[in-house]
Amino acid sequence: MNHDRMETTMLGDQLGESKGKRVVRRILSVDPLTAEVTFEDTGHMLGVPTTGTGTYTSVIRPDGSIHGEGQGLIATQEGEGITWTGTGMGSFGPGGAVSYRGMLFYRTTSQKLARLNNASAAFEFEVDGAGNTSSKVWEWKQAEAAKGKSA
Numbered sequence: 001m002n003h004d005r006m007e008t009t010m011l012g013d014q015l016g017e018s019k020g021k022r023v024v025r026r027i028l029s030v031d032p033l034t035a036e037v038t039f040e041d042t043g044h045m046l047g048v049p050t051t052g053t054g055t056y057t058s059v060i061r062p063d064g065s066i067h068g069e070g071q072g073l074i075a076t077q078e079g080e081g082i083t084w085t086g087t088g089m090g091s092f093g094p095g096g097a098v099s100y101r102g103m104l105f106y107r108t109t110s111q112k113l114a115r116l117n118n119a120s121a122a123f124e125f126e127v128d129g130a131g132n133t134s135s136k137v138w139e140w141k142q143a144e145a146a147k148g149k150s151a
Contacts, residue, residue, distance in 0.1 A: 010140075010142075011138045011140060013138065014136065014137070014138050015139055016044055016137045017044065017134070017135060017136045017137065018050070018052060019043060019132070019134050019135075020040050020042065020052070020132075021039060021040060021132060022127055022132075023038050023039060024036075024038040025038075025131075028057065032061070034059050034060075035058050035060075036058075037055065037056055037058065038054070038055045039054055039127075040052065041053075041054075041133055041135070045082060045113060045116065046112075046113055046116070048076050049076065049077050050074045050077075050082075051075055052074040052075070053072055053073055054070055054071065055070055055071065056068045056070025056071075057069055057070065058090065064091070064092065065090070065091060066089065066090035067088075067090075068087065068100055068102070069085075069087045070085070071083070071086070072084050076112075080108065081110070082106055082110065084104050084106050085104070086102055086103060086105065087103060088123065088125070089101060090125075094129070097128050098126075099124075099126050100125040100126075101122070101124055104120075119139050119140075120139070121139060121140060122137070122139075123136065123138075124136045
């Protein structure tokens with residue numbers, strides 16, 4: 001088989017991280033079991049200090065896994081905004097903890113943070129049993145692995 005170009009997908013630079021608190025949790029349905037969660041956090045994106053609010057809806061599947069979709073707003077100290085949408089898969093841990101992994105997509109008009117407009121971001125989002133949240137986000141990008149033809 002000939003390939004003109006091979007690419008592999010990989011995690012790139014860490015774009016940001018935050019810590020916060022779950023502020024609202026409510027049940028939307030019991031069939032299927034669906035919960036809505038809102039959290040607030042502080043952290044940084046591309047080295048810029050931020051505060052944020054997000055809401056996600058989680059559906060607990062029959063096998064115990066969790067599928068979540070969410071959206072939110074991140075603001076800089078200068079008042080610039082970043083919106084995000086995302087989706088992920090999660091699992092329950094001890095004492096009501098929840099752990100998610102998934103993808104986020106950003107939009108911003110900030111020139112300082114414009115790089116986020118073209119980024120796909122892989123995330124880790126953790127909520128402990130007391131409702132404390134922590135997240136880390138990395139750019140997900142394609143890197144050229146090889147050029148030329150190979151057999």
